[in-house]
Structure formats: C-alpha cells, structure tokens
Amino acid sequence: MATQRILDFLATRRPSGPCLVVDLDVVRDNFRAFEKAMPESKIYYAVKANPAPEILRLLASMGSSFDTASVAEIEMAMDAGAPAERISFGNTIKKERDIARAFELGIRLFAVDSVEEVEKIARAAPGARVFCRVLTDGEGAEWPLSRKFGCVPAMAVDVLRQAKVLGLDAYGVSFHVGSQQVDLSAWDRALTDAKKVFASLAEEGITLGMVNMGGGFPTRYLRDVPAAQAYGQAIFEALSKHFGNNIPETIIEPGRGMVGNAGVIKSEVVLISKKADNDNVRWVFLDIGKFGGLAETMDEAIRYPIVTERDADEKSPCVLAGPTCDSADVMYEKTPYPLPLSLTIGDEVLIEGTGAYTTTYSSVAFNGFEPLRSYVI
Numbered sequence: 003m004a005t006q007r008i009l010d011f012l013a014t015r016r017p018s019g020p021c022l023v024v025d026l027d028v029v030r031d032n033f034r035a036f037e038k039a040m041p042e043s044k045i046y047y048a049v050k051a052n053p054a055p056e057i058l059r060l061l062a063s064m065g066s067s068f069d070t071a072s073v074a075e076i077e078m079a080m081d082a083g084a085p086a087e088r089i090s091f092g093n094t095i096k097k098e099r100d101i102a103r104a105f106e107l108g109i110r111l112f113a114v115d116s117v118e119e120v121e122k123i124a125r126a127a128p129g130a131r132v133f134c135r136v137l138t139d140g141e142g143a144e145w146p147l148s149r150k151f152g153c154v155p156a157m158a159v160d161v162l163r164q165a166k167v168l169g170l171d172a173y174g175v176s177f178h179v180g181s182q183q184v185d186l187s188a189w190d191r192a193l194t195d196a197k198k199v200f201a202s203l204a205e206e207g208i209t210l211g212m213v214n215m216g217g218g219f220p221t222r223y224l225r226d227v228p229a230a231q232a233y234g235q236a237i238f239e240a241l242s243k244h245f246g247n248n249i250p251e252t253i254i255e256p257g258r259g260m261v262g263n264a265g266v267i268k269s270e271v272v273l274i275s276k277k278a279d280n281d282n283v284r285w286v287f288l289d290i291g292k293f294g295g296l297a298e299t300m301d302e303a304i305r306y307p308i309v310t311e312r313d314a315d316e317k318s319p320c321v322l323a324g325p326t327c328d329s330a331d332v333m334y335e336k337t338p339y340p341l342p343l344s345l346t347i348g349d350e351v352l353i354e355g356t357g358a359y360t361t362t363y364s365s366v367a368f369n370g371f372e373p374l375r376s377y378v379i
Contacts, residue, residue, distance in 0.1 A: 003263050003307065004266045004309065007025050008266050011023055011379050012268055015377075017375065017377070019289065019372070020268060020288075020289050020290040020294060020374060020375075021374065022265050022266070022295070022357070022360055022361055022376045023266055023268065023379060024056075024057065024261065024264050024357050024376065024378045025379055026379065028264035028357075029057055029060060029260060029264045029357075032260050032264070033064050033066060036254065036260070038230070039229075039233060040230075040234045040252075042249075043252040043254045044251070044252070045066050046066070046068055046092075046254065046255045047067070047069065047256065048255045048257030049068055049071070049078060051258055051262075051357075051359055052261045052358055052359075052360075052361065052362070054361070054378050055078070055081070056378035057261060058078060058079060058082035059083060061260075062083040062084045067088035067253075068084050068088060068090070069255040071092060073100050073104060076104055076107060077107070086109055089109055090112075091104050092113045092255065094114055094115040094116070094135055094151050096112075096122070098122045098126050104127070105126060105127035105130065109127075110131055111133070112133075113133060113135055114132050114135070114165070115135040115152050116157075117160065120161055120164050120165045120170065121164075124168035124169060128169060129169060131171040131173035132162070132171065132172065132173060134162050134165075134176070135176045135177060135178070136152050136154070136199065137152035137154055138152070138178065138188070138191070152178075155195045158175060159202045159203055162175075162199070162203060162208065162210070163208065172208055172210065174210050174211055174214060174250065175212075175213055175214070176253075177195070179192055179216065180218055181257075182221070182223075183220060184227050186232060186233065188218065189233075189240050190240035190243070190244075192215070193240045193243075193244045196244070197245065200245075200250070210250065211250055211251055212251040212252070213241075213251075213252050213253070214254075215254050215255075217254070217255040217256055217259070219254070219256045219258065220258065220259060221258050221259055221263045222355065223305055223355050258359065261358045262355050262356075262357050263355055265355070266353065266354050266355075266356060266357075267290060267296075267352070267353040267360065267374070268352060269288045269289055269352075269353055270348065270350055271287070271288060271347055271348060271349045271350075272287045272288060272289050272325055273347060274287070274346065275287075282318070283320065284320045284321070285321045286320045286322050286339075287325060288322065288351065290324060291323060291324010291331040291333060293365045293368045294326075294365070294371060295361060295364040296360065296363075298359055302333070302334055302335075302337055307354040307355055308322075308351055308354070309351065309354060310350070310352075311349070311350070312342035312344045312349070313342060315342040315344040317343065318341070318343050320339050320340070321334065321335045321338055321339075322339045323335075327369055328368075328369075361373070361376045
C-alpha cells in the first residue's frame with residue numbers, strides 16, 4: 003500500500019522520527035470509487051478520520067459533503083471550501099452553545115439520539131433538520147462502536163416525534179454498522195430497523211425523507227476486504243428490499259475507507275530484546291506506539307501491515323511495543339507479530355494502511371515525544 007510516490011518522498015526527504023505520509027492520488031481514487039459504487043448516495047466524508055487541510059480541500063473540490071463532530075471540524079470543512087449546506091453536525095453529544103454556533107455558521111443538519119438532545123437543538127437551532135441514530139449490533143466489525151451512540155428503534159420514534167412537536171424537521175434515521183465492517187449483510191440488518199422507524203412515524207403522519215447509512219467501509223490491512231462496488235451492490239439490494247420503489251435520500255459517511263489506504267507511517271526500530279535467555283519471543287520496540295498515533299491497536303483490534311527491507315528473510319513471532327514509559331504501550335502481544343529474525347536496531351519499518359485515525363489520536367507530548375508529523379503529497 004506504500005505507493006511509489008510515498009516511497010520516493012521518503013527516499014528523497016528522509017524525514018527523521020516517525021511520520022505519516024498520505025498520497026492524495028489514492029484519496030482521489032477512493033472518492034471516485036464510492037461515487038461509482040453508490041451513485042444515488044451523497045458522500046459525507048468523516049472529517050475525524052483525517053482532517054488534513056489538503057485532504058479536505060481535495061474532497062471539497064470534488065463535491066464531497068462532510069460529517070463533522072465539533073465546531074472546529076465544521077470550520078475546517080468550511081475553510082476547505084465546503085458550503086454549510088454540505089456539512090452535517092453528526093455528533094449526538096453536543097453542547098448547546100456549540101449547536102448555536104453551528105447554526106450561526108449555517109449548519110442545518112444535526113444528529114440526535116435522545117429527546118434531551120432534540121430539546122437543545124430546538125432552542126439553539128430552531129427549524130433545523132434532525133436525524134436520529136439507531137443502535138446496531140456491530141457484528142462483523144473489527145472496531146465495533148458499542149452502545150455509546152444511538153437508541154433502540156422504539157425510542158427513535160419517540161425522539162423524532164418530539165422533534166416534530168418542537169418545530170424541528172424530523173428528517174431521517176441514521177446508523178453505523180461498526181468501523182472496518184467486512185460483513186456485507188450488516189447494512190441489511192440495520193436497514194430493517196430504519197424501516198421500522200419510517201413505518202411507525204408514517205402511521206402518525208410524519209414522513210421521513212433520509213437514511214444516513216454511516217461509515218464502516220473498510221480499508222485493507224492484513225486481510226482482503228470487499229471492494230466498494232460490492233458494498234454498493236449489497237446496500238442497494240437491502241434498500242430495495244426494505245423500501246421498494248420508494249427509496250429515500252441516502253447518505254454515506256466513509257472515513258477509514260476514504261483515507262486509510264492512502265497513508266503509510268515510517269517508523270524505526272529502537273530496541274530488540276528478550277525477557278529471558280530461553281524466551282523464544284523477541285520484543286521489538288518502535289519509535290511509535292499507542293500514544294503516538296496507533297491507538298487503534300487497542301485490544302489488537304486493527305492489525306496493520308508492517309513492511310521491512312528484510313521481509314525475504316526467515317521470520318519469527320515478536321511482541322511489538324512503543325517507546326513510552328507506559329506499560330499499556332504494547333500493540334501486539336496476545337497475537338505476536340511475525341517479523342524477520344535479521345531485523346536489527348535502527349532498521350526502518352513501514353506501517354501501512356495508516357491514513358485514518360492516526361494523527362488525530364497522537365498525544366500532544368506524552369513522555370515528551372512530539373505529535374506524529376504528517377506530510378500530504
């Protein structure tokens with residue numbers, strides 16, 4: 003996944019310390035693949051995945067819309083050239099003053115998952131459109147999204163009904179099938195619940211117009227994943243099954259699937275050691291770890307492809323850890339990572355598929371290590 007452009011950049015610039023390099027050509031290709039796979043759906047790029055200004059400017063110029071989690075992300079998208087009507091405030095947990103600021107900036111589309119959030123929006127953004135997030139099981143996802151966001155379908159009906167009562171536009175339903183979702187049937191299960199909400203409210207004379215099908219579109223790590231076209235086909239079939247010829251407006255929110263495979267982190271081996279003379283598992287310490295941008299290795303959920311110049315040599319299992327003085331800074335231990343026996347201190351390693359959820363997860367200065375530097379080419 004390290005493109006020739008990335009390899010050439012690293013060879014000529016020789017940046018010191020760990021860094022992320024993102025190839026915009028890959029982002030451009032990914033956006034076009036989503037457009038082709040789901041031509042009837044509006045693409046709302048999940049800014050949180052990677053908010054690099056160069057990425058936002060490229061996507062804005064290609065006509066992308068943006069899913070944002072904060073006022074700061076709204077302002078980033080607008081600075082990149084996106085008009086307010088192409089921006090959604092997709093976080094279900096918002097301060098009322100932030101809702102008011104977003105409304106002042108022209109944002110009219112807000113996520114909710116509770117009556118309490120609806121009440122805030124009714125006060126701070128009168129007349130705005132709201133969509134209610136419904137809980138999903140997250141089965142098939144490598145990074146499930148637990149129960150923090152969303153509510154059960156019956157409560158979603160109550161939430162949207164109250165939105166209508168308070169003068170808001172009860173606009174639709176959203177769900178997220180879990181990040182790095184490789185089960186093509188996941189959207190069918192979620193759309194079953196979405197349809198229930200549509201049908202219940204229709205009986206009360208409230209007509210919803212939109213389904214936000216969230217993100218979850220994967221990038222390739224160590225295992226192959228279905229192509230965008232396969233997701234598009236599965237989702238279209240599920241929409242047709244549940245909504246027939248009356249398919250509502252649809253939104254997708256790719257983040258990882260848009261930028262994950264566009265980025266590579268360059269790292270360096272700091273130490274290789276053992277914990278006992280008869281230990282058959284080496285410990286390999288890199289100059290980047292969980293606090294430097296690899297937070298998604300938590301519970302070993304995301305297993306990144308790691309490339310070295312010695313990959314033709316014999317390999318053996320290693321524990322892979324970061325450089326900080328924190329015992330939690332271990333990426334892979336339960337399932338050790340096979341690395342070349344010839345790997346040595348000072349060797350450069352490339353961690354592929356790291357274009358999403360790395361720079362923004364990097365700590366400001368834990369242990370004095372600087373945040374992960376990023377180059378967009």
